[in-house]
């Protein structure tokens with residue numbers, strides 16, 4: 001049986017008080033939530049701002065990450081730099097090691113343009129074995145090495161992309177690179193200025209460029225061993241001759257080549273015929289009686 005209860009005055013008063021209290025509690029809850037939400041927003045926005053803060057920090061004039069007292073000057077004596085781009089895992093990996101060993105056997109130096117996103121254990125081991133070798137340098141060659149990777153980026157895009165590659169090299173290779181090589185030798189002003197802010201001292205891009213930016217020096221390549229037109233290897237004596245002319249003019253000669261220039265069609269091994277041209281080139285360069293150095297080896301610190 002349902003009993004209908006009729007409330008008396010005091011009961012209604014009590015209930016009214018109870019309702020007021022509920023509303024008060026509800027409002028207090030809402031206000032607390034608003035305050036909490038505001039605090040959380042401030043907190044999380046400060047976390048989310050970290051990247052922008054870092055970018056803003058990098059946009060300010062500041063001390064580079066690396067030793068700021070090091071700088072590049074054109075060498076006082078004739079010096080040859082061998083720049084091997086596109087060192088990476090699997091694809092042409094063995095060819096890269098063979099070429100590097102031949103270079104060492106013939107008492108030359110080499111700078112590897114290493115693709116950060118394509119580093120494997122073998123590459124890590126090879127670098128570790130040669131970390132104290134003054135004839136060996138690892139330069140950062142882009143990040144993922146997509147086509148003209150750095151050419152059309154904004155300043156922030158450049159910073160973010162360069163940082164990914166830079167961090168990989170520092171973490172996986174355990175060195176702080178001082179030379180930056182943009183893929184396909186394509187870049188814009190932000191590439192140079194951002195590289196300088198990261199502490200890179202040397203930049204190697206387009207052909208025959210010698211440009212001092214203060215914090216960073218662009219020392220482009222002197223001669224590419226492969227003809228852009230025919231895609232064939234240039235005769236060794238022609239490379240040596242171009243290099244000789246550059247040494248007479250500037251004391252520097254940067255020879256650009258890729259492991260794939262000397263590889264078999266499956267990229268796994270050295271092509272003996274092409275490799276002979278490489279060895280002949282090194283022997284011809286020897287005749288120039290120039291010094292040999294990595295890019296890094298030419299820094300004055």
Ligand SMILES: [Zn+2]
Nearest residue numbers: 085086183184
């Ligand atoms: Zn490349």
